[in-house]
Amino acid sequence: xxxxxxICLGLASCIxxxxxxxxxxxxxxxxxxxxLMSDSIIPDKRTAxxxxxxxxxxxxxxxxxxxxxxxAKEATLNLFAQFKWQxxxxxxxxxxxxxxxxIYGIVNHSVVPMNSKPxxxxxxxxxxxxxxxxxxxxxxxxxxxxxxDNYIAWTVAGYIKQVSREVYNAWMTAPKVxxxxxxxxxxSKPDLRSTPxxxxxxxxxxxxxxxxxxxxKVSYPDGRTGYVRTTEAKPVDEWLKGINLSAESLINAAYxxxxxxxxxxxxxxxxxxxxxxxxxxxxxxxxxLQRDASQQVHTGIPVxxxxxxxxxxxxxxxxxxxxxxxxxxERIIHVGLYVGDKTFIHSINNVHTGSFDPESDLYDDYNTxxxxxxxxxxxxxxxxGISTIQSNPFYQPQ
Numbered sequence: 576x577x578x579x580x581x582i583c584l585g586l587a588s589c590i591x592x593x594x595x596x597x598x599x600x601x602x603x604x605x606x607x608x609x610x611l612m613s614d615s616i617i618p619d620k621r622t623a624x625x626x627x628x629x630x631x632x633x634x635x636x637x638x639x640x641x642x643x644x645x646x647a648k649e650a651t652l653n654l655f656a657q658f659k660w661q662x663x664x665x666x667x668x669x670x671x672x673x674x675x676x677x678i679y680g681i682v683n684h685s686v687v688p689m690n691s692k693p694x695x696x697x698x699x700x701x702x703x704x705x706x707x708x709x710x711x712x713x714x715x716x717x718x719x720x721x722x723x724d725n726y727i728a729w730t731v732a733g734y735i736k737q738v739s740r741e742v743y744n745a746w747m748t749a750p751k752v753x754x755x756x757x758x759x760x761x762x763s764k765p766d767l768r769s770t771p772x773x774x775x776x777x778x779x780x781x782x783x784x785x786x787x788x789x790x791x792k793v794s795y796p797d798g799r800t801g802y803v804r805t806t807e808a809k810p811v812d813e814w815l816k817g818i819n820l821s822a823e824s825l826i827n828a829a830y831x832x833x834x835x836x837x838x839x840x841x842x843x844x845x846x847x848x849x850x851x852x853x854x855x856x857x858x859x860x861x862x863x864l865q866r867d868a869s870q871q872v873h874t875g876i877p878v879x880x881x882x883x884x885x886x887x888x889x890x891x892x893x894x895x896x897x898x899x900x901x902x903x904x905e906r907i908i909h910v911g912l913y914v915g916d917k918t919f920i921h922s923i924n925n926v927h928t929g930s931f932d933p934e935s936d937l938y939d940d941y942n943t944x945x946x947x948x949x950x951x952x953x954x955x956x957x958x959x960g961i962s963t964i965q966s967n968p969f970y971q972p973q
Contacts, residue, residue: 598631605629605636609651616647621700621866622725624712627651627666635661641713643669643727669712669719679743679973680709680720680735681796685774686843687735689728693717699840700728701851701866705773706780706796708747708969709735723962723969724854726866736796744972750783752791752808755859757831757844761801765790772801776844778858783810815965818861822890822953826914828856835926842866849909852922853892856912857952863967864952865960868894868910874960875950884931887949889915894948907947 606629613625625647627640636655642648648666655662670678682703690697693715703709703722712727713719718735721727738746754775761772765787773795781793781803790802809817818824832855838846842854850868857864865871872894879886887893895909911921917931921942929939931946955961964970 598633601636602629602631605631605655608654609638612651612654613647616650617644619870621870622721622727623647624669624719624727635663637663637665639665641667641669641671643712643721670710671713675711675714677737677739677743678711679740680711680718680737681743681746682707682709682734683736683796684734685776685779686845687730688840689720689722689726689730691728693719693729697729701726701840702842703730704776704778704780704843706751708743710969711735711737723863723967724866738796740973746782746796747970747972751780751811752783752793752803753811753814754779754781754803754808755814756807759803759807761793761803762790763801765792765802767804769802772799775803775807778843778855780811815861820860820862820953820956822888824860825856825890825912825953826920828859829912829914829920829926832856832926833920833928835922837922837924837926847922847926849911849922852926853910853912861964862952862956863962863964868896869907870960871910872907872948872950874958875952875955878949878951880946880949884917887913888951888953889913890951890953892950892952893919893921893946894950895942895945896947897945898947905947909942909945911942913949 609627609629617623617625623643625642625644627638627642630637630639645668648668652662652664672678682705685705687703688699689701689703691700709720709722711718711720716732717729718732719727719729720735755777757777759775761775763770763772781795784792784794784800789805791805791808792800793803794800832844835844836846837848839848841847842851847855850866850871853871854864865874871892875892878891891913893911893913894907897906899905911919913919918928918937920926920928928937929942930937931943932938952961956963
């Protein structure tokens with residue numbers, strides 16, 4: 576922070592005293608200062624927003640944009656003020672309830688794509704499942720939302736049911752069921768021959784309205800009703816009480832997705848990327864992990880792998896990527912789950928098993944060479960980046 580601020584101060588001095596430089600040059604310098612301030616205060620742009628740009632006129636500097644960080648906004652304004660710039664503050668803090676209305680939302684479809692930009696051509700960076708709570712930060716035809724893992728992305732407004740705080744709280748506290756089969760259907764009647772209401776995947780949650788025969792009667796965030804087979808779902812309270820968070824249970828959940836296709840940004844049984852695979856199997860154990868492998872590596876209990884694989888235990892997370900060099904930092908770009916005996920399961924092309932053992936038929940030379948770190952989440956629940964559904968603030972009444 577000090578180094579970045581020194582650079583910023585130097586740039587600000589140049590701008591202040593170099594009256595002869597063009598507005599374009601002043602804008603470039605101001606942009607550099609804003610970037611440095613943003614990077615020093617908000618190093619991870621996946622969980623916070625600082626979209627600010629300068630508009631330079633002959634008489635003043637206008638700072639326009641949005642941010643989720645009051646600290647970053649104040650620090651940026653103070654920096655320019657130190658050099659007596661005439662700064663017009665046009666930075667809005669998010670969530671902006673004045674333009675958004677209610678900031679509370681609930682995912683209204685089985686699997687909702689979340690994009691890096693508010694357009695269909697941008698990459699899908701993650702997904703959200705039916706019944707999940709979100710915070711609405713910005714709104715137009717798309718919504719910029721933050722999820723329970725603090726990840727921020729854009730999605731089409733129709734995918735999210737925007738609700739009042741009272742309705743949100745009622746949803747959070749109401750009895751619900753969680754769908755546990757990887758693929759299935761909610762029906763319009765308690766009859767498998769009736770018209771589907773929607774598809775469902777494992778992890779979808781619906782409000783429990785009652786039981787009719789071998790079906791749960793359920794309702795959606797938008798008020799639709801349907802029927803789910805009791806053999807494919809379970810009341811959430813009962814499910815949470817019955818969770819056995821163990822290496823065996825995590826590994827069984829991982830193998831249940833064997834063969835599932837790789838999907839960039841996927842976090843559902845329809846398709847998973849590497850870290851989405853880990854998020855999916857842990858969510859089915861009531862846990863909320865960080866979204867990406869480069870975030871997950873900083874959670875849990877570090878496992879010493881300097882002497883090989885002997886310290887690894889089944890259920891550990893394994894991280895792969897590029898080693899640090901004199902020219903660049905270490906890059907964690909892949910994650911898998913250790914199942915024991917030098918074997919792991921992960922998602923590349925599809926979910927499948929690999930091995931560190933050159934004598935094994937499953938030997939994965941490529942990932943063996945790029946194995947960098949390991950972390951133990953068993954015994955680390957409640958530490959930074961590993962919350963439970965019961966304790967996560969998004970799942971609590973507001």
